Structures are given as structure tokens and as C-alpha cells.
Amino acid sequence: MPDVIQIVGYKNSGKTTLAAYLVRYFSGQGKKVGVIKHDGHEFEIDHPGTDSWRMTQAGAAAVAITSAGKTAIVEEQGRSLEELLVRFEAADLIIVEGFKREAYPKIVMLRSPEDLPLIQASSRIAAVVCWEELLAAVAAGEAGEAVETGAIGNIGESGKTIEGGNGRRIVQANALHRRLSLPSSVPCFMLGESDRLAQWLAEQAGNSGH
Numbered sequence: 001m002p003d004v005i006q007i008v009g010y011k012n013s014g015k016t017t018l019a020a021y022l023v024r025y026f027s028g029q030g031k032k033v034g035v036i037k038h039d040g041h042e043f044e045i046d047h048p049g050t051d052s053w054r055m056t057q058a059g060a061a062a063v064a065i066t067s068a069g070k071t072a073i074v075e076e077q078g079r080s081l082e083e084l085l086v087r088f089e090a091a092d093l094i095i096v097e098g099f100k101r102e103a104y105p106k107i108v109m110l111r112s113p114e115d116l117p118l119i120q121a122s123s124r125i126a127a128v129v130c131w132e133e134l135l136a137a138v139a140a141g142e143a144g145e146a147v148e149t150g151a152i153g154n155i156g157e158s159g160k161t162i163e164g165g166n167g168r169r170i171v172q173a174n175a176l177h178r179r180l181s182l183p184s185s186v187p188c189f190m191l192g193e194s195d196r197l198a199q200w201l202a203e204q205a206g207n208s209g210h
Contacts, residue, residue: 009109
């Protein structure tokens with residue numbers, strides 16, 4: 001069974017950008033990578049005027065087209081994630097974008113404080129990727145609470161950090177972990193740290209024996 005990692009988040013949180021980076025990273029390491037994307041809306045992948053489109057318009061429930069180097073199958077029905085994973089069993093790694101309710105390890109993308117409920121709604125969180133605006137809001141919120149309670153000296157005492165690429169900005173991560181009720185084993189990455197995240201994922205796969 002291939003390794004499966006989900007990337008979940010709300011619209012414009014960076015899911016596709018991260019997925020594309022991970023595909024390039026692991027493909028560059030010789031891995032066969034599959035990608036499955038959930039679309040919450042109706043989509044059209046075929047093009048008017050093509051032979052396959054004409055067959056679909058004529059009423060075909062499924063159309064397959066293949067050449068020496070590529071195969072495409074268009075079905076007039078949805079498929080569950082489990083059904084799709086079976087078709088990707090030859091892959092080494094499958095990156096799943098969406099399917100929030102499925103139970104595979106997840107990278108959760110958080111852009112703003114409004115996205116925080118996604119943490120409670122997600123199972124098997126492997127890592128979190130945060131936008132700077134979220135980290136700033138969480139840190140400011142905790143600092144404000146500390147001022148009100150007289151505990152300002154406690155902010156940042158754990159020494160745990162999140163490191164960002166721009167100017168090597170280091171942000172204290174203990175405030176974020178407290179706010180999200182995340183275990184210390186779940187790492188948090190800044191948006192833009194895709195390389196560090198990819199390396200971490202590669203280490204996890206290695207530790208699991210895959």
C-alpha cells in the first residue's frame with residue numbers, strides 16, 4: 001500500500017501550491033507520486049469537440065482514451081477516496097487534496113483565525129502549515145491575555161520555535177500549540193517552508209519503513 005498524505009484547508013489556503021511542491025520534491029527523488037483532488041463543485045475535464053466529449057454527450061457512462069504514453073478515463077459519476085486509491089496502488093506516495101473527513105494523516109493549512117475550527121474537525125493531524133497572519137493573531141491574542149492576567153513573563157518560555165524563510169524570522173510556537181491544543185509531536189511550519197516540510201515527510205516515511 002502506498003503512503004497516503006492528505007492536505008486539507010479552506011479555499012485559498014495554499015493546498016494546491018503545497019501539493020505541487022511535494023510532487024516535484026518526491027518525484028525528483030525517484031518516487032512515483034499520485035495525486036487525488038476533491039472538487040466540491042461540478043467540473044469539466046473534457047473539451048467540446050473532441051471524440052471523447054462527443055461520446056459523453058451521446059450518453060456514454062464512461063469513456064477511456066489511451067495512447068502509448070498516457071491514459072484518461074472520464075466517468076459520469078463520483079468515486080470515493082477508497083475507490084480512487086485502489087487505482088493508484090502502483091504509486092509510492094499518494095497526495096490527497098481535500099476529503100477532510102477521511103482518516104489518513106493530514107497536513108492542515110491554516111491561513112487566518114477563522115480557519116482554526118478546522119483543527120477540531122480534522123482527524124490524524126500530522127503537521128500544520130500556518131500563514132504569518134494567523135501566527136501574528138495568535139501571538140497577539142496570547143500577549144493580550146497575559147497582560148490582563150499579569151502572566152506576561154510566561155509567553156515564549158518553552159523556547160519552541162517556528163522558523164520562517166523571510167529574514168529567518170523566528171516565531172514562538174508554544175502559543176500556537178496551546179491555542180490549537182496540539183500535541184508537541186505535531187510540527188508547525190510557516191507558509192513557504194515547503195522544503196523543510198518535504199524533508200520532514202521523507203523522514204517520517206523512512207522511519208515507517210517505506
